[in-house]
Amino acid sequence: MTMPPPHRKTAAPPIDDRAFDLLSLTMALVLALHVPHLPWWLSVTLAILLGWRWWQRRQRIGQVPRWLKLPLLALLTLAVIVSYGSIFGRAPGAALAIGLLVLKLLETETSRDVRVGISFACFALMAALLFDQGLLATIMVALGLLPALATLRALEPAQLPASLPRTLLPSLALLAAALPLTLFAFMLVPRLDSPLWGAPAPDEARTGLSDSMSPGNFTELLIDDHPALRVSFDGAPPAPDLRYFRAYVMWDYDGRSWHYLATRHPGVPAPVEARGAIGYRISLEPTHRRMLPTLDMPLAAPAQAQLQPDREVLADKPVNDPLGYRLRSALHYRLQPTLDARSRRLGLRLPASFNPRTRALALRWRQHYGSDDAAIVQAALSLFHNHGFRYTLAPAPLGRDAVDDFLFSTREGFCEHYASAFTVLMRDAGIPARVVTGYQGGYWNKLGHYLLVRNSDAHAWSEVWLAGRGWVRVDPTAAARPERVTLGAAAAAGDQLAWYRGDWLQALRNRWDIVNRWWDQGVIGFDSLRQRGLLTPFGIRDTDTATLGVLLAVSSALFVAIGMAWALLRRQPGDPLRDALRGIERKLARKGIVRRPGEGPQHYLHRAARALPAQREELAALMKCYLELRYAQDEPPTESLRAFRRAAGNFRVASVVK
Secondary structure, eight states: OOOOOOOOOOOOOOOOHHHHHHHHHHHHHHHHHHGGGSOHHHHHHHHHHHHHHHHHHHHOOSOOOHHHHHHHHHHHHHHHHHHHSOSOSHHHHHHHHHHHHHHHGGGOOSHHHHHHHHHHHHHHHHHGGGTOOSHHHHHHHHHHHHHHHHHHHHTSTTOOOOOHHHHHHHHHHHHHHHHHHHHHHHHHSOOOSSOSSOOOOTTSOOOSOOSEEOTTTTHHHHTOOSEEEEEEESSSOOOGGGOEEEEEEEEEEOSSOEEEOTTSOOSSOOOEEESSOEEEEEEEOOOSSSEEOEESSBSSOOTTEEEOTTSOEEESSOOOSOEEEEEEEOSSEEEOSSOOHHHHHHHHOOOTTSOHHHHHHHHHHHHHHTTOHHHHHHHHHHHHHHTTOEEOSSOOOOOSSHHHHIIIIIOEEOHHHHHHHHHHHHHHTTOOEEEEEEEEOOEEETTTTEEEEEGGGEEEEEEEEETTTEEEEEOHHHHHOTHHHHTOHHHHTGGGGGGGGOHHHHHHHHHHHHHHHHHIIIIITOOHHHHHTTTGGGTOSSOOHHHHHHHHHHHHHHHHHHHHHHHHHSOOOOOHHHHHHHHHHHHHHTTTOOOOTTOOHHHHHHHHHHHOGGGHHHHHHHHHHHHHHHHSSSSOOHHHHHHHHHHHHHOOOOOOOO
8 A cells, every 4th residue: 555645845935026125114114113212223233134134135035044043133132131231121122122023024035924024013013102102103103004004915916016106005095994993992992090001110211300400411401392391371471581480499519410309308388478370281291200390489289299398399209191280370479588597508508629710709799799699699690691601502511610610711501501600609609599490481382372391491590599588580591691581492592593493493383282282182191081081972971891892892893884885885896808798798699699697708609609600710719818818817918908809899790500
């Protein structure tokens, strides 16, 4: 008895260049979306590797050798561990996933490899939303699906080559068709009370105000154009020179940096005598810190926050999500008219043996003006205004005696330099002083009726204590460059940011921010609480999970029914080859040669040829041409199809032989 030969698994055929090109484009878009939070060296390396693989396959079809793939995999894992300290977490996990996605391209040769790669690429696209859920990022993720869907479609048989826009058009139609169901799922899928992915690690780098300040560390903020907060006022907005938003009050100075003392002393907030107040609401972007900026001077803390001794507002927990809170502040006030001994000591404390020239200048002022503290303050402001000080975002570096270098050598810098130098001058002159950081200015958005404060509006100023007046805000930067307060940080930078102050650009940025604000409130801010109130207009105050599930099931079934009805009832595209054959059938039917149910075209035309012997050759030629056009190729050539239609139209039936 002969045993049958063992079954051998045949190798899958390689994909064509078109499918590989679309897959490479998909992975390139995924990499581009993740570039902002990947190390620059990893982004560059993966981009080079992706481009090399695309070029290599153009030269020769085949996988990259295993001896090359395995070391690359080990190097990728080692690089992620060295860079992040672990492969677990949002940032290292995303970096590892993007690296593995690019490495997958090295072994992609079959349709199965392409489908696995596309599935992985779609997961990586979704992971980009863990870092940024803004409108622009969401649109980019959606656009990244277009080449992914086009790649899957390219694997289907009988796909003709086409330009890239025509290739992506069916994918765009699929996304548009899925949009209504997506909106229903967004509104009805039950939401969690807390995010599925935890907050960023405490040591992750972030842009924002810090609880310490040293000349030069505001540079990243001053060039960061992202919104920090938006403020809606109950009435008219305050004048530009009153738009100071208080955050950190810093007392401690080590000769280089100022530090916020979170536990300076226990007790009630410093007393304030307010002359008029303004109500407003702040929408704060996530800062991952507890400090809440407030319009200077806050009268009380909002819910789930505490008013600190120096009238800073500290939230009960870090702001990891967009936060809205209402406040009332006094634009004109007298803060802490009586200064206790401990606060006076803190307000005069300076490290020993730093900035001797600054101390000598302050002592000369004290000798000249005597006990007139206000005159000393004015002398310092006149120094900044009249002695060639320059506002710049790229100041010269400072040495150990940073204030001496700034006052007597470089004379250039931005708000940190001026606030730090002024406060040191005041303390050397015997006037209690401290540094305050926060925001100043902002753009009044007339369309949205709110004040937009960006990270680039970060600012530092000073407060000095004067007898009978209490703590008084003094902005030394305004003495050197008044337009910093009246027109904003971009105006103070002069020619460095001249393009930034264009009217058309300001209008465009303000209108775009309205769109972003709507997105933040309507999409990102659509939490479980707002979802439960979704049916309030219909008389249902609290929508539970069961109701949401029923609504989701009903809407899904409705969309499926609509889709099936559209597929069944829509007009099928025309088939000119079939229409030409039916024209021949109608002519033969008039002579009594009717096509039977289930009869194929070849058998039917053979039978017609027997009934019409004089036209046997003509019918045989028509039958052969039809079969070749229908079954011998995916798409019939235009000229051949046109010739067949012309021959079918010219066909005339002679007498039938009985």
